[in-house]
Amino acid sequence: MYLSHFQLEQMPFSLTPNTAFYVELIPHQQAFEVLQTALSAGEGFIKIVGEVGTGKTLLCRKLLHHAQENWRLAYVPDPCLSPTELRWALAAELGLQYSGNIDHQQLQQLLQRHLMLLAARQQQVILVIDEAQALPDETLEALRLLTNLETEQRKLIQVVLFAQPELDQRLQQHRFRQLRQRISFSYQLRAMTAAEVFAYVQARLAIAGNPQLKFSMSAMHLLANASRGIPRLVNLLAHKALMLAYGKGQQSITRGHIRAAAYDTEDVKCRRYYGLIAMVVSLFAVLVVSAWWYWGRLL
Structure with missing residues (x-):
C-alpha cells in the first residue's frame, strides 16, 4: 500500500496486537x-x-x-x-x-x-x-x-x-x-497522555523502519485529542492519515490528514464536531451560491 512511498518495512499502525511493536510506555x-x-x-x-x-x-x-x-x-x-x-x-x-x-x-x-x-x-x-x-x-x-x-x-x-x-x-x-x-x-x-502518544507514534514508526517520517506537531496534538489516548484509535487514525498522505503524494502527516481521518472514524472524540463544521460549511456554500444566483438575476 504505502510502505515504499514512506520507506517503511512493515505497517506501523496495524490493529492486530503485535509484540514486535510493543512500546514501553x-x-x-x-x-x-x-x-x-x-x-x-x-x-x-x-x-x-x-x-x-x-x-x-x-x-x-x-x-x-x-x-x-x-x-x-x-x-x-x-x-x-x-x-x-x-x-x-x-x-x-x-x-x-x-x-x-x-x-x-x-x-x-x-x-x-x-x-x-x-x-x-x-x-x-x-x-x-x-x-x-x-x-x-x-x-x-x-x-x-x-x-x-x-x-x-x-x-x-x-x-x-x-x-x-x-x-x-x-x-x-x-x-x-x-x-x-x-x-x-x-x-x-489508563489511556496515554499527549506526550505518550507522541512517543508511541515515533517509536512505532522507528520499529517499522523509518524514524524520520514525521507527523507535524499540530497533527500530533489533534491525534492525541481525537483518540483520547487509546492506542487502538491512535493506530486507526494514524493508519488512515498515512493512507491519505500517500493518496496525495505527500511525505509528511499534517493536521488536515488527521482531521479527515477523524471525521471518517467512529468513536473518536471530535467526529461530531467535524461533522457539524462540515454541515455549516456546506450550508454556507449553499447560501453563497443562492445569493450569487439571486443578485445575478436582479442585475
Missing part, C-alpha cells in the same frame, strides 16, 4: 511489572483491567512470549465457557487428552493429580484468560474453586484475568465477595 510497563511481581510471588489471582483498545491483548501476548522457564502457561482466548468446558480447556493446554467417559468429579481429580505432578517438577501453572468480562457467573466461581488447589507451600495454579471494566462492576456483587478477596494484585490500564 508508563501504563503498559507498570502493568507488566505488576504481572511479573505477582506471578513471582505465587499469588492466586491477578487482574488487569482496561477500557476497550487500551492494549490488554498486547500485554497478554507479551506475557505469553516472555514466560520464565518454569512457567507452564495455559491460555484461554475464548472465555464464553461453562465450568466443565473451562476445566477441559485447561486440561488440553496442560497436555491431557479429552475423554467423554470422564465425569465432572473425575476431571477435577485428574486435574489435581496433574497439577501436583507439575508442582513436584517445579513447574508453575498459570491460567491466562483474555476478555474475562465475558466469563459466565458459574465459570467465575469455578475459577475460584480451582485456586483452592494448593500444597502447604503454594498454590497449584495461578489465574491472570485481562478484562474490560465491566468485570469490576460484576465483581461488586455480593455473590462474588469470596473471589474479590482472592485477587491479590490488580492494575487499571
Whole structure:
C-alpha cells in the first residue's frame, strides 16, 4: 500500500496486537511489572483491567512470549465457557487428552493429580484468560474453586484475568465477595497522555523502519485529542492519515490528514464536531451560491 512511498518495512499502525511493536510506555510497563511481581510471588489471582483498545491483548501476548522457564502457561482466548468446558480447556493446554467417559468429579481429580505432578517438577501453572468480562457467573466461581488447589507451600495454579471494566462492576456483587478477596494484585490500564502518544507514534514508526517520517506537531496534538489516548484509535487514525498522505503524494502527516481521518472514524472524540463544521460549511456554500444566483438575476 504505502510502505515504499514512506520507506517503511512493515505497517506501523496495524490493529492486530503485535509484540514486535510493543512500546514501553508508563501504563503498559507498570502493568507488566505488576504481572511479573505477582506471578513471582505465587499469588492466586491477578487482574488487569482496561477500557476497550487500551492494549490488554498486547500485554497478554507479551506475557505469553516472555514466560520464565518454569512457567507452564495455559491460555484461554475464548472465555464464553461453562465450568466443565473451562476445566477441559485447561486440561488440553496442560497436555491431557479429552475423554467423554470422564465425569465432572473425575476431571477435577485428574486435574489435581496433574497439577501436583507439575508442582513436584517445579513447574508453575498459570491460567491466562483474555476478555474475562465475558466469563459466565458459574465459570467465575469455578475459577475460584480451582485456586483452592494448593500444597502447604503454594498454590497449584495461578489465574491472570485481562478484562474490560465491566468485570469490576460484576465483581461488586455480593455473590462474588469470596473471589474479590482472592485477587491479590490488580492494575487499571489508563489511556496515554499527549506526550505518550507522541512517543508511541515515533517509536512505532522507528520499529517499522523509518524514524524520520514525521507527523507535524499540530497533527500530533489533534491525534492525541481525537483518540483520547487509546492506542487502538491512535493506530486507526494514524493508519488512515498515512493512507491519505500517500493518496496525495505527500511525505509528511499534517493536521488536515488527521482531521479527515477523524471525521471518517467512529468513536473518536471530535467526529461530531467535524461533522457539524462540515454541515455549516456546506450550508454556507449553499447560501453563497443562492445569493450569487439571486443578485445575478436582479442585475
